[in-house]
Amino acid sequence: MTKKTVLIVDDEPDIRELLDITIGRMGVHTESVGCVRDALALLGEQAVHLCLTDIRLPDGSGIDIVRHIQDNNRDTAVAVLTAYGSTELAVEALKAGAFDFINKPVSIEQLRNTVTTALRLESGEPRVDSSSHTRLLGETPVIRQLREQITKLARSQAPVYISGESGSGKEVVARLIHANGPRSSAPFVPVNCGAIPGELVESEFFGHVKGSFTGAYDNKEGLFEAANGGTLFLDEVADLPLNMQVKLLRAIQEKAVRRIGSNQEIPVDVRILSATHRDLAKEVAAEHFRSDLFYRINVIEVQVPSLRERGSDIPLLARFMLDKLAQSWGIEAPELNPSALEALTRYSFPGNVRELENIIERAATLCENNIIVAADLSLPDSSVPATVGADQGPSLLGQAKGDIEGYLAGIEQHILRDALSANDGNKTETAHMLGLTFRQLRYKLQKYNFD
Template sequence: MTQSILVVDDEERLADVLAAALEDLGYRATAVTSAQAALAELEQAHFDLVLTDLRLPVMGGRALLREARSRWPGKPVVVLTAFATVRDAVELVKEGAFDYIAKPFEMEDVAATIRRALRLAEVVRDNERLRSELEGRYSFDTLIGNSPPFRRVIEQVTEVCETRATVMLNGESGTGKELVAHAVHFNSPRRNRPFVAVNCAAIPEALLESELFGHVKGAFTGALSDRIGRFAAADGGTLFLDEIGDMPMAIQAKLLRAVQERSFEAIGANRSQTVDVRLIAATHKDMRQAVADGRFREDLFYRLNVFPIQLPALRERAEDIPLLAGHFLTELSDSIGKRVTGFSPAALAAMAGHDWPGNIRELHNCVERAVIVAKSPTIDMPDLPRDLFGAPRRNGRDALPRDLDAELERIERDFILEALRRSDGVQVKAARLLGIAERSLWHRIRKLGIKLGRTVAE
């Protein structure tokens, strides 16, 4: 896409010549002769860069720069200035101008400055977009669930994220420990600093110490250069130690000192490094039992267990399954590029009756597989993995109900009523929670005879 430049100079001929030269370089250029005209153009059309003279009548280049930075903060501004006012131009750079170009100038210098400015602006936009995506991905809105056990998790995250406290996340594999760790980081004052994750179970014991603390050149065979460890890389931010229960005893002593003093020595170094790191640890193991068995240092455990958060298994928050499944369905149908809009009552019943030993990760994989194989906009029983409905239901009912239609109608009614209650009777929101179209929900409400009013009636 061709980039556009707004040229501002009160010498009309110079403005036109600059615009023509920029167009010869492949840009789209518009020339105006006053700051007021420039602001009018900026309000009406998109420009990637402003190239302005410093000395302009009525409203000068400095005032134009301030206005542009205030109203379009991501737009680079390059200032043209006479040689005698270079000192002023340097001050303008401090105020937000990308750079200045002294008159008289060569077009090659102008072109090179514009290229640098546009390249930097693109990098900044990409970084902001990526950060926005990350913050969106790990905001509280992505911690999906209304069940009492999960509401307690969200309450604890809210309580701890603004503090510096070390957090210990405990829960079965697949319960979303890393997602919660990200949420703590991205909703804390450290959100603009690094989030560094280390899986303590995935790195061999011989390499884990170097991975955490780094090493200096020549510290051991194969140490051909200095290496920065994860503690140093996370300085100012958050270090997430996943599967901390699998950390070898030999490294726990050094980790204890780093946790206590926020200082450590790289392997082979003779000086300590001090870092400002917020620690979040996670494990699926019973850490108190590990301490009792002598597999984990008691002093380290209490240093890490300052603010424990227990993540419930999915079977303990079964009422969240429709919400999670609907969220995954929307996410996956968009990424796969397939129009799948909801689940049949039988499919929802099967998912509600499954124990989910793999927890949220297993549910995500189940929905992904169903989206891939689904032949219609609604996911039905044949689209689900066979093991979902092969086992008896948790509630102790017979695997084969005496009246399947009545049972499915009861389940469908329960899900719809719950969605309507959570959305305060707003059908658009309720349909979104259930992963179905609003029209489909309306037909089901009529079919089931559900009465809508200020309060939802059964």
């Protein structure tokens, strides 16, 4: 079997020698040059599987090599060596198409991890729906474009920020990026940042040692350690407390964590994917989210379209969900009659795909003769408008006459029930959808005796 080749580009002979010896001991063939010109010449002469290049070179920048490889050698992964703390240059390189970056002075363990991960990349187009449990269904242009983005991002180690409304499928996108990349055999660790109590966030992320605080009865590894070698997916990252954002930034930059109560740093090799349904740029402007962390996790942004933006995919998604339910329940898949399909395509789906799944499951339970009609969908009553216009006043006044408080309370309960259903009962996401604090939502649920 032919050895894979790593090209080392650095103008310091000592660095080249260190990299050459370390990588050579991994059973990999190496070539070394000291400038951009020689690197481009060698890339044009022979196949290179990975290029390790310094950023600052005598006749140019390592980013020039990154861009050349993106244009001419797409099967070659490229990682850049940056001076310690040069976050801006590292981010620029990742945006230009670099696979990863390594800080100087070079950590031997990080170097080996980067080389091993990069050499696992396969040529050609990976299958986006490679996971039997995770699929991105749809044939609309926005979904086809999203598939193409996933294919490209799976070959990189750059941090990816996934934006989109609640229930639109952000975790599905994250899982597919992981499943189609070189880390697919390692853990994918998802964490809902908004669901962890504030006093436990640091322990959950970084772990703790026995006796470090009351209740720490044993050593515990954190989420970073659990995801080592794989991917850590930070869902609802905007909900992290500010003091935790500082520590998260340090862990990402240093590629190491320290358990609570320990003085020892533990190296971690983790790819960071993050998501939130909020506008993170607005959170930064409002000083609710640190700008330095924002720029570090938002190297590449992927936007997941809402279900409203791909309405023609609804019949395909609904039938897939029914087939999945039928297989799970051991029954014949119910059919959607034309009236049900029309009702689904007219509905706005504020809860997106997650809401559609809830609606389909409920309809499959309620339908008769294994045929789902519009009434079985129990879609929110369109007679209750979201806003009151001038032409709606008389009819609404007629409905509310004599008991305006009871009428308004009924509308509020209706909205709360739909929002909870759209978010699968998740109170944190329901509060976000309605623009309420968690405490406000809890008060309203108690007020109306919601279980």
